[in-house]
Amino acid sequence: MQLWGALGLSMAICAVLLWKAELRVDLLRPGNAPYLVGLALAFAVRPALARTGFRWAKPASDGADYFGLFTAMALTGAVSTYPLAALSQGFADAPLQRIDEALHFHWLAWYETVAAHPSLQRLGVAAYQSIYLIPAALLAAFAIRGERREAHRFLAGFWLAALITLSLYLLMPALGPLTYLWKGPIPYMPTSAIWQEQLIPALRARQVGLVNLDELRGLVSAPSFHTASGVLYIAAAWRCGRLRWPLIFLTLAMLLATPIEGTHYLSDMIIGAAVALVALMAAGRLVERFGAAH
DSSP states (O other): OOHHHHHHHHHHHHHHHHHHTTOBOOTTSGGGHHHHHHHHHHHHHHHHHHTSOOTTHHHHHHHHHHHHHHHHHHHHHHHHHHHHHHHOOSOOHHHHHHHHHHTTOOHHHHHHHHHTOHHHHHHHHHHHGGGTHHHHHHHHHHHHHTOHHHHHHHHHHHHHHHHHHHHHHTTOOOOOHHHHHOOSSOSOOOTTTTHHHHHHHHHHTTOOOBOOGGGOOOOOOSSOHHHHHHHHHHHHHTTSGGGHHHHHHHHHHHHHHHHHHTTOOHHHHHHHHHHHHHHHHHHHHHHHHHOSOO
């Protein structure tokens, strides 16, 4: 699987989208430096370690490679949501909420329960933010065990899920249930806050010109990428031996926190899960066909 080619294609598409939406990323801005330096170091580690006789050179270099690719893909996807939001039209909250009603899912009841219990808020925030911890554990395990094929299957699935999510997002931008359903003062502000309401209209009006890597906000409601990621994590964790159940448990906790902390409709999550299943099947076929070499 040519992951480097996939990453390059993604960056090229992102650059075109930024140009189309009259946006840019200032690479010289100090706040962006940690991300760029971190990626540069990650990609420099592998060739440097390959020339040493260090016992852990192979897993360390593979791990740096995996982390670098994953981070670059995630950043490229997050940046791409800004021009896509600027180029989008309307909001899909009404049909998404109607699906929730048909499924008898009451988002407001969930929100009021969490808002009334600080302990649920703390647990929800921790679980929701584990979206960064889980892939780190998975990729580290793949690197240590020398499971390059599994690592590439996971990375390919993540890339495809991001690509499908972004494509669908352009067709169904949404404000999210907190903005759409809640009336009056907000008693508890979830992790994802209400950035869709604040940023999407400004992006469409071309009132935002810069995208800063250290200030990226979640703008995607449907499909839920937290859910898509969760399904990918569970599929990968299933092949991780002793880490299987701890990682699956943590992922399920993340998914349970997603409706409130991510301000997602249940319909967002269902679409996100479907995206992940398609990505998993496609990634499996791609890895079988092209192998695990860059």
